[in-house]
Amino acid sequence: MKKIVSVVLPTYNEKGNIAKTVEKVFEQEKNIPNFEISVVIADDIRSSDGIEQVAKELIRKNRRVHFIKVEPGLGVGLIKGHQYALDNLHPDVLAQLDADGQVVPDVLVRLIKTIEEGYSLAIGSRFVSGGKNQLSFVRRIFTYGASIFCRLVMGPWDIREVTNSARAFTPALFNKINLGRLPWQERTFIIQPAFLHEAVLAGAKYKEVPLIFKNRLEGYSKNKVFNYTYDVIVYCLDARMHSLGFNIPFYRLSRRAKTLVKFSLVGAIGTLVDFLFYKVFINFLNLTPATAKGFSTEIAIINNFILNNYWTFRYRKTKTNLWQKLGIFNVVSLGGLIIGVLIVKYLHLTYGDGFVIIFGRPIAYNNFYFFATIPPVMLWNFTVNHLITWRREEN
Ligand SMILES: Nc1nc2c(ncn2[C@@H]2O[C@H](COP(=O)(O)OP(=O)(O)O)[C@@H](O)[C@H]2O)c(=O)[nH]1
Ligand SMILES: [Mg+2]
Structure with a gap:
């Protein structure tokens, strides 16, 4: 029997991209013959571009496409998407990708193969050999700065990609993650580095695989670079202080x-x-x-x-x-x-x-x-x- 990988695609106004992304995700099946792919589209309740119509059509054509509506925030989309998969699809591997066509989807194959090798967390990375970041100069500075800052202040030093969602992990690891501590309900993308941090604390065995990141196909970015930078800085400082034994709720206080x-x-x-x-x-x-x-x-x-x-x-x-x-x-x-x-x-x-x-x-x-x-x-x-x-x- 084939194993199941569930791929969560968080969406917020991605009507123009979702059909293509879903198609590309299923195309990867031929390179992972012992896996069957299921897709969970976790769509933000604020989406107002009529993505539901496209999603309905996708579901009608393919019963392995699922569509749920979720509260605002990337973290909510990802976490609720995985919880839906665990409750309904019995996956052997949990994966997640952006839905806007920025991620070249063959990374999925490398992510799943890494889990097959015995790792519990595979991280798509623009910083390892074969990986590429084809964004604007300003966005590249942010990606690089966040990477250096997180590695230095929060650790671990050997995870270089911290601000991308392309990842796969085992259900066992996901279940060990402390969701009470993870700021998954934030509106910024802080879930990206924070999830890694919590995964490491939960004992993840991790490896980075090459990821190519391009400009999005349609629509606009929902990344708020100032807010995200702010969150990354205070989250890393908070994590460092906690690891040094200072139990100050710095991250929570800094929100105010x-x-x-x-x-x-x-x-x-x-x-x-x-x-x-x-x-x-x-x-x-x-x-x-x-x-x-x-x-x-x-x-x-x-x-x-x-x-x-x-x-x-x-x-x-x-x-x-x-x-x-x-x-x-x-x-x-x-x-x-x-x-x-x-x-x-x-x-x-x-x-x-x-x-x-x-x-x-x-x-x-x-x-x-x-x-x-x-x-x-x-x-x-x-x-x-x-x-x-x-x-x-x-x-
Ligand atoms: N459900 C949900 N998805 C989101 C939210 N914000 C972003 N996304 C999705 O997350 C992915 C990455 O977001 P994007 O705006 O492209 O950020 P960027 O790639 O950093 O510019 C896309 O598929 C978005 O549709 C959100 O608040 N809720
Ligand atoms: Mg994007």
């Missing part, structure tokens, strides 16, 4: 701080913009410092407003419209400006003018006065914007 981190980043960019225009207005337009500061701060305020509105607080539903928010943001920022001026005034009255020598260079006290204003002004801006400008309205 995410908006604050984004807001602070915008603040930092705004400060740079402020400084840049300040210098340009003084040096090229011969404005007085005070006038220059007035204009540069207003430019920074608008810059920060745009970034916060379309990034930091992007998903906040508010009752105010864009112009009202901009107005409130300006009034709020004026508060920050007054706080800043008062702090500088106070420090100046207390410590006066002077210099300190740092690395042989004289640095004026007033530089420190300026920097001292940044944290309190940021705190003010965040609190007031959090409570007023982007106030969350309960429906």
Whole structure:
């Protein structure tokens, strides 16, 4: 009798890709003659492109195609997909692939053969000989950076591919994984490195196999690179601290701080913009410092407003419209400006003018006065914007 491999394909608006991906997956059967493939499409409930129609047709044509609807998040799609397979298909091997045509599907054959060799976890990898990453430069930097960071901070050193879903494992390994600890319900793709980490803790015997990763066929990427990077960093630090014996729920706490981190980043960019225009207005337009500061701060305020509105607080539903928010943001920022001026005034009255020598260079006290204003002004801006400008309205 043939063995069964279940292949979970998580989908979120993949109408244009799913039929082709399913077809390619079944094509691999000829290279693994002792296996029969079943496919589980785990589709996000937010999919709105009519993928159900295509899936229905696939199911009608092939009874080894299954379709389930799952709550949002890649991790949910993968974990629920495997649980469905275990409950309904009695698989000998659990596998998973992206559904958008990015993964060259012959990796499936290598993954399954690796499990046949006695490994409990096979990892498709762009970093081993024969593997390729054909993404944009920015995405390649992310992939490489995440790999290095995870290897150094979290370990193990010998798993090089941490941010791809192409994997296969045994049901025994899957059942040993601590789902209570695994952040599988997150909206980002943190499941990818986190699953490896938990698998290693569960005693996985692993091996990487070559994977070729191309650009997707149709549709768009759901990867939120900032959020994902943030999660990878805090998850790895959390894992390292736990392995050193510090039982601080760092990862969980950091979820709450995410908006604050984004807001602070915008603040930092705004400060740079402020400084840049300040210098340009003084040096090229011969404005007085005070006038220059007035204009540069207003430019920074608008810059920060745009970034916060379309990034930091992007998903906040508010009752105010864009112009009202901009107005409130300006009034709020004026508060920050007054706080800043008062702090500088106070420090100046207390410590006066002077210099300190740092690395042989004289640095004026007033530089420190300026920097001292940044944290309190940021705190003010965040609190007031959090409570007023982007106030969350309960429906
Ligand atoms: N069920 C489900 N699938 C998802 C979700 N996010 C991404 N996917 C699927 O996971 C795979 C990889 O996602 P993709 O957006 O292509 O990310 P990228 O390859 O890193 O750009 C694709 O098949 C997506 O449809 C999600 O929230 N839920
Ligand atoms: Mg993709």
